[in-house]
Amino acid sequence: MVIIAAAFILIVQLSSNTVEFSRYNNGWNGTSSFFSDLDRHRTTDISDPGTLATQPDNTTLLIIAPYRDPTAKELAAYGEFLKKGNTIFLADDFGTGDEILTGIGSTISILPGNLASLDEQYPDPYTIVAYPSSEESPISLPEDLVLNRAAPLEGGAPLMFTSVMSWNDINGDRRLNLGEEMGTFPVMATESIGSGQLIVLSDPSIFINSMYSPEENANNRNFIQNLTTRGGPVLIDQMNSRTAEAGGFSEIFHLTKTTVIVEIFIICLLMLGTAWAWKRKMM
Amino acid sequence: MNTNARYAVLALIVTGILLILAHAVSTPLLYSLENDIFSTPFHDNVEVLKLQSLNSTTDILPQLQDIIDFPGPISLNIQIHDAADAQRALDLFTKNQVSLKNLIVTLDMNQSEIQELETDTGQQKEILDTLLNTSVTLDSLQTLEIQYRDENNNDMLTTVRLQGDAVRKRVQGLDERYRNSTEKITGIATKFGLDPTKNQESQKAVDQITREIEQPESTARIPVTTSLIPGEERISLFIRPETGVYRDIIECMGLSLTLEGNTTLRAQGQPILLYVDDNPVSNVTTDTFGYYDVKFPIGRILAGNHTVYARSPTSRSVDRTLTVIPLDSVTNLTLSKPDPEGNVNCTGFVMANYPVASASVQITWDQSHVIVTKTNANGKFMQKIQLSPGVHTMIADFYGDGYPLNPSESDPVVVDISFIRGVDMDYGRIALIISGIGLFLLFLGAAVLYLRRMGQRKIPSSGASRDTEFSAETGSELLLTGPVGSQQNPVDDSMKAGKETLITYYTRILREQGLSAASRSVYQLLAGRIAHDLHIRRHKTLTAREMSRNCRGKPYCGAFARFVSVYERVRYGGQVSVKDQAVFETAIDSTEEQMGGEDH
Numbered sequence: 001m002v003i004i005a006a007a008f009i010l011i012v013q014l015s016s017n018t019v020e021f022s023r024y025n026n027g028w029n030g031t032s033s034f035f036s037d038l039d040r041h042r043t044t045d046i047s048d049p050g051t052l053a054t055q056p057d058n059t060t061l062l063i064i065a066p067y068r069d070p071t072a073k074e075l076a077a078y079g080e081f082l083k084k085g086n087t088i089f090l091a092d093d094f095g096t097g098d099e100i101l102t103g104i105g106s107t108i109s110i111l112p113g114n115l116a117s118l119d120e121q122y123p124d125p126y127t128i129v130a131y132p133s134s135e136e137s138p139i140s141l142p143e144d145l146v147l148n149r150a151a152p153l154e155g156g157a158p159l160m161f162t163s164v165m166s167w168n169d170i171n172g173d174r175r176l177n178l179g180e181e182m183g184t185f186p187v188m189a190t191e192s193i194g195s196g197q198l199i200v201l202s203d204p205s206i207f208i209n210s211m212y213s214p215e216e217n218a219n220n221r222n223f224i225q226n227l228t229t230r231g232g233p234v235l236i237d238q239m240n241s242r243t244a245e246a247g248g249f250s251e252i253f254h255l256t257k258t259t260v261i262v263e264i265f266i267i268c269l270l271m272l273g274t275a276w277a278w279k280r281k282m283m
Numbered sequence: 284m285n286t287n288a289r290y291a292v293l294a295l296i297v298t299g300i301l302l303i304l305a306h307a308v309s310t311p312l313l314y315s316l317e318n319d320i321f322s323t324p325f326h327d328n329v330e331v332l333k334l335q336s337l338n339s340t341t342d343i344l345p346q347l348q349d350i351i352d353f354p355g356p357i358s359l360n361i362q363i364h365d366a367a368d369a370q371r372a373l374d375l376f377t378k379n380q381v382s383l384k385n386l387i388v389t390l391d392m393n394q395s396e397i398q399e400l401e402t403d404t405g406q407q408k409e410i411l412d413t414l415l416n417t418s419v420t421l422d423s424l425q426t427l428e429i430q431y432r433d434e435n436n437n438d439m440l441t442t443v444r445l446q447g448d449a450v451r452k453r454v455q456g457l458d459e460r461y462r463n464s465t466e467k468i469t470g471i472a473t474k475f476g477l478d479p480t481k482n483q484e485s486q487k488a489v490d491q492i493t494r495e496i497e498q499p500e501s502t503a504r505i506p507v508t509t510s511l512i513p514g515e516e517r518i519s520l521f522i523r524p525e526t527g528v529y530r531d532i533i534e535c536m537g538l539s540l541t542l543e544g545n546t547t548l549r550a551q552g553q554p555i556l557l558y559v560d561d562n563p564v565s566n567v568t569t570d571t572f573g574y575y576d577v578k579f580p581i582g583r584i585l586a587g588n589h590t591v592y593a594r595s596p597t598s599r600s601v602d603r604t605l606t607v608i609p610l611d612s613v614t615n616l617t618l619s620k621p622d623p624e625g626n627v628n629c630t631g632f633v634m635a636n637y638p639v640a641s642a643s644v645q646i647t648w649d650q651s652h653v654i655v656t657k658t659n660a661n662g663k664f665m666q667k668i669q670l671s672p673g674v675h676t677m678i679a680d681f682y683g684d685g686y687p688l689n690p691s692e693s694d695p696v697v698v699d700i701s702f703i704r705g706v707d708m709d710y711g712r713i714a715l716i717i718s719g720i721g722l723f724l725l726f727l728g729a730a731v732l733y734l735r736r737m738g739q740r741k742i743p744s745s746g747a748s749r750d751t752e753f754s755a756e757t758g759s760e761l762l763l764t765g766p767v768g769s770q771q772n773p774v775d776d777s778m779k780a781g782k783e784t785l786i787t788y789y790t791r792i793l794r795e796q797g798l799s800a801a802s803r804s805v806y807q808l809l810a811g812r813i814a815h816d817l818h819i820r821r822h823k824t825l826t827a828r829e830m831s832r833n834c835r836g837k838p839y840c841g842a843f844a845r846f847v848s849v850y851e852r853v854r855y856g857g858q859v860s861v862k863d864q865a866v867f868e869t870a871i872d873s874t875e876e877q878m879g880g881e882d883h
Contacts, residue, residue, distance in 0.1 A: 020323060020325055021325070028328050028329075028330055029323060029325070029326065029328070065325070093325070094324065094325065118378070118379075118382045121329075122327075122329050122332035122333060123332055124327050124332050126327055127327065127329060127332065148326040148327055148329065149324075149325060149326050149327065165378060165382070171585075173684045173685060174684075175345070175684075175685065177585075178560050178561065178562070204325075205325060205326035208326060210326075210328060210329045210330055211326070211329065214329065280818075
């Protein structure tokens with residue numbers, strides 16, 4: 001029993017990680033809570049751009065915190081997916097979201113900089129509160145969203161803005177300095193491409209556990225849940241997103257869990273071990 | 284591995300696991316949100332931010348400094364009749380004040396000083412607002428007065444003058460009220476280690492503004508033009524040195540001229556405002572020769588090039604460049620001895636040739652907890668922190684935000700907080716520790732009891748059953764119990780180690796108890812040796828035939844199988860002939876020979 005308990009603790013320890021935005025990270029900066037709340041029957045992970053073409057209409061693809069340069073094949077698949085009348089929701093601030101937007105022919109771009117505001121949720125000006133604009137939105141928007149180190153957006157039809165007491169903190173000192181103008185900045189924008197809809201949020205941090213789970217951020221959670229339950233299948237990009245990153249032992253566990261041949265091999269090894277122990281009368 | 288050693292290893296593993304669990308109790312949760320790092324390039328840890336809000340007074344010190352600084356530039360702008368700039372600064376002041384008020388409510392701060400500071404700065408804002416409005420109104424009335432005088436419209440001229448007198452009455456006593464607020468703010472700011480200089484300077488400006496409003500004849504006011512062209516010759520500016528580091532004194536000087544017809548005169552008593560990067564830093568009045576001279580230290584300003592210029596109500600000097608060179612800073616951290624509650628006083632200083640005043644210092648412990656404090660006017664800081672039991676490593680960081688200084692970090696300081704605390708103990712944790720120890724003792728007791736019971740089963744009792752007990756592990760003395768019939772006449776049926784060979788042992792038992800008992804004793808002896816050799820557990824529960832089947836891979840197994848075959852005939856075959864006995868004894872010899880005798 002003691003050995004089993006120790007093995008259990010060890011497995012729990014090793015099967016998690018601390019990688020930014022990782023779905024296997026149950027720490028504050030992981031996205032394990034968001035992924036555990038997803039409806040398994042309606043959600044599909046996309047690891048191959050070819051599978052986007054086989055999806056039914058009215059499908060929503062979430063690209064959260066992309067970090068690697070997308071391939072031409074992936075960009076073409078994203079573009080075709082949109083033109084078929086589907087929706088892409090891209091959440092990114094300092095990653096390769098801009099490359100994806102350019103690649104699919106969007107006029108929206110993510111500008112460099114950290115948005116700061118006196119209208120802050122926590123005692124830090126980077127935890128800004130954003131409010132809906134008067135623009136008609138293709139998705140249900142909450143009364144407000146709490147963002148964490150968001151970037152300003154340019155182009156498209158703005159769906160959510162920061163409050164007027166906000167500025168782009170260029171020098172990163174969290175204070176309003178000369179050359180940093182106060183004003184509203186768009187943080188969510190939309191654009192029609194073909195018959196599809198592109199929605200860009202300039203902060204993927206709303207998906208991390210510490211922004212998704214706390215009671216005071218219920219609006220963040222409701223917004224994400226509305227997004228993933230708005231009808232039609234939901235696809236989660238695992239080609240470019242940081243959420244797919246496992247790292248270390250959790251990658252091995254993940255590989256074992258998801259690859260049938262490896263799983264069978266491990267079971268065979270365990271059975272052999274058990275038989276050997278029985279033979280040697282160790283059990 | 285023998286049984287005792289195995290149980291010792293097990294006990295060791297259990298002790299290790301319990302120790303690990305005990306360690307986890309003192310620093311719980313492998314991935315706890317609040318114990319994780321403070322921030323990453325992507326986001327801040329809001330759980331840590333929530334904890335930081337408890338440190339509310341020091342958190343809002345930068346905002347308090349901003350609030351008490353605001354009246355300085357506003358009053359200077361009113362003084363030079365720059366209504367547009369004054370209004371902009373006043374609007375920003377209002378927003379910041381509302382933000383501070385909200386923050387005080389959000390943080391549930393009931394410190395009377397901070398509330399008083401907020402009230403007094405609010406009063407200053409109202410007075411400045413009144414002075415600005417009055418000043419703008421009087422400027423308009425003055426324009427009208429000039430117009431009606433030109434038109435010889437005496438009725439309207441009288442009306443305008445009466446209106447002017449009424450407006451001037453509004454400012455009566457404002458300078459006195461402003462002075463009271465400034466004094467209170469200075470006292471509170473000093474207490475919190477803030478710099479009240481700009482606020483105090485605003486007092487002088489307010490005095491002059493009220494004087495100008497109340498006695499318009501003594502000063503000729505000219506409304507400022509908001510679009511002054513840099514480089515007009517009517518005001519000159521020289522700065523020295525043009526390059527400096529933190530706390531260096533920069534001297535700015537020049538001449539102010541005024542045009543009267545075709546002649547240029549030196550402007551006597553002209554108000555001059557000195558700007559750095561469009562922010563007013565000082566005001567001065569020209570002397571009888573139109574000369575002005577002002578000095579200011581390099582303080583909270585970023586390293587790099589900065590634009591400096593001077594303005595009078597009607598002119599603006601050329602732009603000069605002041606280059607501020609970054610300087611290395613040094614941060615020091617010293618910890619006091621922990622008190623029984625685990626509180627530690629963190630003291631230290633930030634220096635950069637001179638003490639760095641009002642600087643934010645971040646104290647981090649265990650790379651996971653963060654608290655921010657400020658240095659006082661002497662560059663020193665002090666922060667009391669309560670630590671959990673255990674060893675903690677603390678570091679103080681000065682990031683140099685807003686200063687022309689390079690960041691610095693103190694040497695790590697290690698502090699050990701004892702588990703034994705004062706009277707006000709954490710009973711929950713104590714209960715948890717006691718439960719852990721109890722669990723360990725319970726396990727240990729059970730293990731000892733089990734081992735003792737196992738040991739007792741090896742010792743033959745006087746009332747032992749027919750079943751034999753046998754210990755092959757010791758090898759020093761082999762114990763056998765006799766058959767039921769021997770209970771009343773107990774005989775010594777154990778083999779004397781070193782004194783008897785197997786055959787002499789057999790002969791003795793044969794003589795004392797007969798062939799059946801002797802054959803069984805020999806079988807048990809051999810079976811014990813084989814079980815020991817082949818690690819066969821619970822061999823006594825096996826029949827002789829099963830024992831024979833389990834004997835594999837050893838040279839003596841064939842001889843033992845033949846022995847078992849004869850043994851079954853002798854033991855269970857009923858009448859035993861002399862021939863059978865001879866065969867049995869031959870099998871004993873053969874088996875023992877194969878097993879290597881007593882050395883086996």
